Amino acid sequence: MPQPDPHHPLIGRRAFGLGVAAASLTVALGPALPANATTSRRRATLSDSTAFDETTLWDNTVDPLESYHVHGLAVLPDDTILVVTEGRHEVCDAGPRDLLVRRSPDGGDTWQPTRTLVASAGGQSWGNPTFVVDRLTGGIFLFYMLSTRLPANTGCSGDKGDLFMISSADGGLTWSAPRDMSGLFSQFPYEWTLHGPGPGHGIQLDNGRLLLNCAHRREVTGNTVAERRYGVASIYSDDHGRTWRATGEVPVSADYPINEARLIQRSDGTVLINGRAAAGGNRQRIVSVSADRGLSWSPPQLDGGHRHVQRRGRQPAALHGRAGHVRSEPGAVQPPRLPRSYQPDRVDQLRRRALLPLQPRDQRGPVVLLRARPALRRQDPAPLRP
Template sequence: MNEKLTYCLQVSLFVANTLIIGLLISCSSIRDANRSSDYSPKTVLKLPPSSDNPRNSEGDFITLQDGRILFVYSHYTSGSGEDHDPAFLAGRYSEDGGKTWTNEDETIIENEGGMNVMSVSLLRLQNGNIALFYLKKNSTEDCIPMMRISKDEALSWSDALPCITDKKGYFVLNNDRVIQLQDGRLLMAVALHQIPGGKWENKADLYCYYSDDNGQTWQASSKVPDNTDIITQEPGLIEMKDGRVMMYIRASGGFQQLSYSSDRGQTWSYIKASNIPSPLSPATIERIPSTGYWLLVWNNNDGSNPEIKDKRTPITIAFSKDEGRTWEKIKNIHADPDGWYCYIAIHFVNKKNILLSYCAGSQSQRTHLAVTENTLLHIKWIYE
């Protein structure tokens, strides 16, 4: 009887232990699944248009010394939201690493242009100050990048300084586009579409402007050489490990185009096609601080799908360990064929999280550039 009782107890303990282990494994799997899902992109701020605010677009981020994140963007106030309609620069704040944002706009820069002010780049300079860059648009023959400096963490801004004084015309500087090299030089890549008395050219002349005195004065590079008929627009820049600077260029022909400078932005190589398939839409590339890898966000659309040929969808992310020679872990953030995703800003919150901002309108609703969406994602989601 005792042997039977002992056997029954042993069996009962075995069954109980098995059930407990199974339950623990199940709970662990659920936790792992939840942890994995927490890495995926999440929309943290969406700014749709309204009757008195027909478009919100082209913004950038800066982390302040108190830990808050400031997002400044182009807030349009009337018209239909076209590029030349009135707009000012508005700001929103986050106190929790980008998870939530203030509900009301703060005016950062009033509309001081004949048409508008738009297209924001924010940069923490090596001297600790914050530089704010934007376009002051007076007319289709007068659109110049401006710079203001804040020495008190965006509480106030210096008077505006023009970054281009050697030429007149309609220059485009995209949002989140100004960089500072390791040696302190500031660089911005611009596209010149029209000069006074001339006609608008979709194929822009590309230049790089550079400053060695923290933006007080700027010099022009030679024009980026180009012996193609490809449309070139909206360039961006990234510094390479060997000291060269790579310019990546919105272009026709099915791929982003590239040019390189070996003298810190003063002269450039002839443009050539990259390995980044793309419609005529800007990309953004930045270095991940924690790893040194390059992060690319763009429209991964080679035109082979007739449903989305030449459309700015999907919006895709990838990284490169070899400075753009190859790209890994290519995955879509949004792939709605009706979507319209562009004018991307990348901000590294810490070693774990990345904030993205981009236009996220609808083709069918004709809100292409009118909607701005901010997305927070965990860097592990990129590497999964």
Template sequence: MQRRGTLASATAGAAVALLVAGSAAAHSARPAGHPHPGTLTSQDIATAGTGSPHYRIPALTRTTKGTLLAAYDARPTLGDLPANIGVVLRRSTDGGTTWQPQQVIRKEAAPKGFGDPSLLVDRETGRVFVFYAASVNHGFFGSATGNDERDPNVLQADYSYSDDDGLTWKRRRITAEIKNPAWAGMFASSGEGIQLRRGAYKGRLIQQYAIRHGAATYAVSAYSDDHGATWRTGRPVGPGGDENKTVELSDGRVMLNNRRAPYRTVAYSSDGGVTYTPFEQDKELPDPANNGSITRFAPDVRATHPRARWLLFSNTATTDSRSNRTDRLS
């Protein structure tokens, strides 16, 4: 949980900002004050000192009903876990034009802390997951080995889930299911997980994690083929893993994109995220070792459609500083 940075909070917790692009579908019956289709607007949905001293690590998704959910850390300081951090959320039912009041997904008394949210929507059931790490005594680099779900020295793997579009939440701990006891620290990579749309593993839910094994760090996929009833992890890829994201390619493979300096590293899976090829540098994607994001532009189109091959990628495109926020289309 160290060295954490995000695209939307590069100003060290000053605000969590959201960009909202108007669309004809979202604004076909546009009330007064809504942006015109194609207009890019921005707003702060969480500001340091209002409700919490600091906010960091935003995640964003759209539910099956079209509701936007933005989850992020509410932090007493800018420090990572272990700290008395809480995971909070805001909802928008009008495409991001207005946002409902901030709600708490998970917060408990010190020294407990919960942080680095990653959202994942099961588009077959409508269930929304938000994965995060749970600490008492230690964060990623101090966590003990083992997967005892009651051990305060083990950084735990928790998630909350909602079956009513993010209005109410229940929670679950899956450390014993997904953490190899030989691993030390393990945390969900913040941002958004994926669900495979086609092929042999259609319907599979995949959430990325970073793990520490010995002195090295790796990336690994946690996956579920039964809508989250049970979870497993595949084979770690690395060393050199950190915050990482996956995206489903039009040919059915899963591509993993990993935080690394001076360039992002990538790996590929042909078995739905269970095993990956070794990391390779992508020299078209300079990176200062910061979080990033990758997604399909049109995830629902058929595999033969030209836009099935379009990918969107965002990061701070430099090799030595968290600056030059850049969005790319492949």
């Protein structure tokens, strides 16, 4: 294992509890390294059958930008991992932002240096990087948004957001020129001006369809929260990413202002979207279900209040199944319980490994990737030896 760099400070200790057969462990995060340095990892045993290691991908205390916030995660069929982040020049949702990527060609054992995929020029604010991977062709699509503010806007939220996309056919080594996706949502009657993909990653359905959620709203300037018409309408491709179309929207309601969300396909073929309530606050999440693979959506409901979402006697979803697919099973292992200062950003599946990027809520501090091996599955008895 590479030795820590004595010239870089240690990250403060954070406790991560993980319910694996009633076992838990307190783990200290390893030393932070600059993004172009040799990756340092620390391994810990969680139980007789599970261990994880952790990698600091970015850290504003040693890397040059003010903040590294809003992350996208993709695992390719050959176990290559791509992690993208907003490199923020200011701690501001509409301030100057680059899009940065790190790539691991070997499932997270080693990491290549940070690369800038989209650079901010003249204060441009590029954000919400979100991957979609076609596991049939190996194509990778990275969607993102250019955020702008009206002159009267004195806050840190953009009024407009235009959708763009770049793609890669060689595992993220090279990328296409940007493709302007403006106009995909012009048919909706809500006067939406901001179109934010993800964040995180889209999914591929059982019929090969690529599906990505996008959040929308009107301008912040001059509109109350209710007047912004928060909503979600996804985009999809049935031809391996050559063309993209908008799905129908989750029925727009001021009582259910669904915003940034996640998609999963369930074992019965239906698609579930689960999103946070817009405009901040600590409110219950909002859900909707599609019976036609994402083309139309049921009226929104609060998470836990819909019979299609929560079934009696079922435990929280386990971290296994195909990437982007989550199944609920009796006795499933729960995801990590984290201190209030931390929140999980993304969960993806790397065959028999679970991946979880973490960052403090205040947008500062290290971006740490937890990698569990083997995956958190009760039927995996073989221990990982340190």
